[in-house]
Amino acid sequence: MTHSIVVLAGETLWLLAGKAIYWPSRKMLLVADIHFGKATAFRSLGVPVPHGTTNENLQALEQLIATFACEEIVFLGDFLHARAARAPATLAAMQAWRARHPALRLTLVRGNHDLHAGDPPASLGIAMVDEPHRVGPFALCHHPDLETDAYVLAGHVHPVFHLRAARETLRLPCFLLGPRRAMLPSFGAFTGGHAIKPLPDELVYVTADAAIFRVPGQGPDTVECLVPSIKNQ
Numbered sequence: 676m677t678h679s680i681v682v683l684a685g686e687t688l689w690l691l692a693g694k695a696i697y698w699p700s701r702k703m704l705l706v707a708d709i710h711f712g713k714a715t716a717f718r719s720l721g722v723p724v725p726h727g728t729t730n731e732n733l734q735a736l737e738q739l740i741a742t743f744a745c746e747e748i749v750f751l752g753d754f755l756h757a758r759a760a761r762a763p764a765t766l767a768a769m770q771a772w773r774a775r776h777p778a779l780r781l782t783l784v785r786g787n788h789d790l791h792a793g794d795p796p797a798s799l800g801i802a803m804v805d806e807p808h809r810v811g812p813f814a815l816c817h818h819p820d821l822e823t824d825a826y827v828l829a830g831h832v833h834p835v836f837h838l839r840a841a842r843e844t845l846r847l848p849c850f851l852l853g854p855r856r857a858m859l860p861s862f863g864a865f866t867g868g869h870a871i872k873p874l875p876d877e878l879v880y881v882t883a884d885a886a887i888f889r890v891p892g893q894g895p896d897t898v899e900c901l902v903p904s905i906k907n908q
Contacts (some may be wrong), residue, residue, distance in 0.1 A: 677742075679887050681879055683857060683898065684812035684826040689743075690749070690850050690880050692887040694736060694860045696828065697743050704739055707751040707830025708861035712765045729765050731743040732863055733772045740776065748779065751830040751859065752786020752806070752817025754795055773799050784808045786831060799887030819856050827856035834858050835868030836879050836890060846870070849890075850899050866884060890902065 678689040678697070689697040696705040709732055739745070773781075781801040783789065795801050807814035807823045814821065819829035836849040848860035852870055860882065861868060873879050876900055879890040 677885055677887070679889065680728070681852065681898070683852070684872060686812060690884050690887055691739065691743075692882050693739050694848055694862050694882055696850075696857075696859060697739075697745075699744075699853050702744050702746040703810075704711050704748045704860045705751060705819075705859065706736070706748060707859040708753045708757055708786075708833055708863055709750060710861070710863040711755050711769065712762060723898065729768050729890075733768060735862070736772070740779070746780060746799060748809075749808075749815055750781070750783045751815060752784050753788040753830065754783050754786075754790035754801075755789065770796075770798060780799050782808070784817055788836050789817075819858050824849070827855060828859070830861065832858055833861035833873070833879065834869045834871045835860070836873075837880050838881060838890065845883070847883050849882065850880040851877055852880070853877040854898060893897050 677692050681688055681690060688697060691701065696706065697703070699786070702785040711729055713731060736748070771884065777800075778873055781799070783801050783803055784806050785794075785803065788805075794803050806816040806818065807821055807825065807827070808816070809825060812826055813826045814823040814825035816823075816827050816829040818831050819827055821827060822827070834849050834851050835846050838847055840846045846868070848868060849862060849871070851873060853874065854876055858871075871879075873893055876895060878894040880887055881890060
């Protein structure tokens with residue numbers, strides 16, 4: 676299964692195996708914590724880390740755009756990892772990708788890394804907003820614990836779940852859905868993860884390769900949102 680369909684705050688969303696959310700009625704992709712240039716930033720500090728993560732991130736975006744009818748991508752914070760991420764090769768790859776999709780709207784909800792790295796170059800044509808960014812019934816945020824009367828879609832935590840079977844354990848990226856918020860997994864290819872412990876009223880969907888599935892026996896049958904459905908604006 677390449678996606679799981681959920682209804683949050685009255686809206687149908689697709690949780691994608693590609694670690695993003697697709698909002699079909701808006702033709703919008705939601706992506707959290709892509710951290711462009713993180714490997715570059717580490718190498719600038721003398722840490723030997725893999726090359727090619729920028730192209731891997733861009734190829735992952737390319738695949739999603741080719742699969743789903745998409746008019747806008749909203750990045751839920753941490754677009755650039757640090758100021759050192761602005762290496763010429765990194766920016767050139769991003770600019771080439773942008774040139775292939777000139778009509779695609781891009782919006783960045785500033786996260787904590789964006790505050791240090793600075794806004795992306797204006798040539799990338801990204802609209803910059805602060806959290807909470809209200810779209811329909813949702814508050815599009817970076818930080819999941821932001822106080823708001825809307826249902827929060829956020830990143831920041833890089834959630835992963837330890838899936839256990841007998842003596843085997845898998846550590847998988849996951850979506851965490853609760854009554855007031857949903858957290859997306861980190862989209863970036865070199866970002867790590869934080870193991871989460873779901874509450875009784877939270878659902879967990881893990882991703883593995885091209886598949887996504889709900890963790891059995893975890894949480895209620897459905898998430899009952901504690902925020903009202905708001906008419907799309």
